[in-house]
Amino acid sequence: MSKSLLAEQPLRAVPALKPIDTPKTCVEPGEDYRRLAERRHAWSAWPDGDTVTGPPLRSSSMSIKGKPTSFDIAYLAGVSQPTVSRALRGSPLVNEETRNRILDIARQLNYKVDKNASSLRSQQSGTIALLLFEDPTPDDSHINPFFLSMLGSITRACARRGFDLLVSFQQLSNDWHRDYEDSNKADGLILLGYGDYLDYREKLEKLSAQGTHFVRWGAVMEGQPGVSIGCDNYQGGLDITAHLLAKGHTQIAFLGDTSESCPELRDRFLGYQQALKNAGIDTAPALQVDAITTENSGYESLRELLSRGVAFDAIFGASDAIAIGAMRALLEHGYKIPSEIAVAGFDDIPLASYVNPPLTTVLQDTKQAGELLVDNLLRLIHNEPVVSTTIAPRLIVRRSCGG
Amino acid sequence: MSKSLLAEQPLRAVPALKPIDTPKTCVEPGEDYRRLAERRHAWSAWPDGDTVTGPPLRSSSMSIKGKPTSFDIAYLAGVSQPTVSRALRGSPLVNEETRNRILDIARQLNYKVDKNASSLRSQQSGTIALLLFEDPTPDDSHINPFFLSMLGSITRACARRGFDLLVSFQQLSNDWHRDYEDSNKADGLILLGYGDYLDYREKLEKLSAQGTHFVRWGAVMEGQPGVSIGCDNYQGGLDITAHLLAKGHTQIAFLGDTSESCPELRDRFLGYQQALKNAGIDTAPALQVDAITTENSGYESLRELLSRGVAFDAIFGASDAIAIGAMRALLEHGYKIPSEIAVAGFDDIPLASYVNPPLTTVLQDTKQAGELLVDNLLRLIHNEPVVSTTIAPRLIVRRSCGG
């Protein structure tokens, strides 16, 4: 008996609990689909269920237990199962009248193509996996809101293209054990997150060598493995530093890691240096303090800066989280923002407009970023040429750098 | 030839572009797996690739092109393919030595079980789908941060249980067309989001009737279809209103929709009413203004309240978004918070601690909520008994209601 006809089987029974493995009806040589389907359907008791009345049916009403398959549709439509498959996928090969009949029946039975079967056969899953790395905050604290925003835009971009999105949080230190593409659960990967780039890079090279389809959000550099999409961090750093200079600040501290481990922050730093250079100002090493993208790190880095005893009249936090942490430290120490110290950030997370005073920062367009990431990944999957790209930053002026 | 041995096929070619459908080697009756595997492997040229040296191999080094299958592992381990399958799933039936040999080879080949095949056969996907409804904000604006926080905790809860998470944004008005469970892409659904409950409820009943496994986050009420997990909104509303009363406020306005469409806000309102009653205070209808959970709606509702000309000394925003919008309106109108007007919210979104003054609110423990949602859904999937549950709210006292 076909599984879909097992009247005894409770609707949607969980296979793990009630294993069933009865042989399915076989086609005798020479027997046609019509007769097969009839035999399949004749065996069941049709006790109840949805009522279907399609054009070419022998009996005017019949029912199907359990999830209908394409064979059930085929029987009811009086066609072969492959024709059903073609019709449902919109193949132009199928006669329009036939197609409509099939679609109609499928709708009535609430038929859904089994994704596992179609993915297995076609070797395409219609799914993208998003791996979110969050090494700086391995605890259950809040995820960086910038990535949350990216997640939102990626989800929407996938949906618009008819792809599903698998979301997975990973420690950068993990082995990325659950390899979504190798297990055929996803056609490609989007990598998102902060962490030690040197560590990260090794894994990227591995992925690249394996031929995995992936794009990552992050610094765009020469000779990187794979495809990267990122903000033009250099330009953003330059723009906001120029803004601080234009507001009359000259002793601008930079809070952020400038090592190879954080190429994004490093690029922002290089932009900062260039802006100063353009203004004829030397970069004072004492005005740079390492920090990673968390509020606490920003807070600590400002205290470190204060302890150095160097004079400064402005802060450029390499990310909003750093800048907001620094603001907290400044306020605690009695500084007035922006009248005594100006503060600027980078990212334009939602919080930036709510802190007091509202934070002047650099917007990274997450919507565009999500679109680009998904588009480029799909290109990779289709073996089309893809190049790493940067998106343009945009200065968002609020009150933290003065009127 | 087996697909995995097609030397001409480029590594990871995309099937859509290079369709290949060559027959696979057949077992002649009486022929054993060993011989089959040898024939399969003998056909290939072994030009290059990973080198494997397992214990019982004839040749000391051989390579496999493309993704290895369980048949490849079986050949190399000198066992049948089902034994490989058992060993990899940790079946106790497999001899330990055999298992280790198999695991070793699988590791060397970087073998990953094909999820589509295993899900198809076992009818279990090991995946949960999260449907996020966001009807009040159908544009590309920011997702409600409370749901983002839930998303994070749900993702982690799934990962801890070895489940993958499919994320999908839906309009409540949609037909939820892509039915993840019916297409066997997911074993169950988690529903999350705001929207008109009456609308929503219809769909829940449909899902329930179809036998879909789902749990939702939201108001827990008698006679609801399916399983709900939610905060004890009544208690939370009562607690925070009692707090406002204890701070000496007696004319407390409630901003939030109290209709059947928003049972969560309604429950908070009922708690608010009860707290006032306990204090011997009548609820003035003029002190209640409808609002949905967005900042703009909160802003507008406060302006509506002001236009009514009723006296009030405190605001209970039925959600943080509403409260924060109301704060903005109050500040614009020159009111001092909390000295002139106290403000309280509900949710404890990350922003709550950053607004000025920091917002006193009710915490909904998203971590616990995520765990409960996932646990209960898994119980449903395993046909274990499940009941709707509320989680306890927790008062978070900050400065917006006065010292």
Add this chain to the structure above:
DNA sequence: CTGAAAGCGCTTACAG
């Protein structure tokens, strides 16, 4: 435009 046949790569009774 349609159908018969094969096969995607697993898991699951069943038999020994």
Add this chain to the structure above:
DNA sequence: CTGAAAGCGCTTACAG
């Protein structure tokens, strides 16, 4: 503890 056989529900050449 292991293997031979069947089958999950599709899609894809192939032939007409």
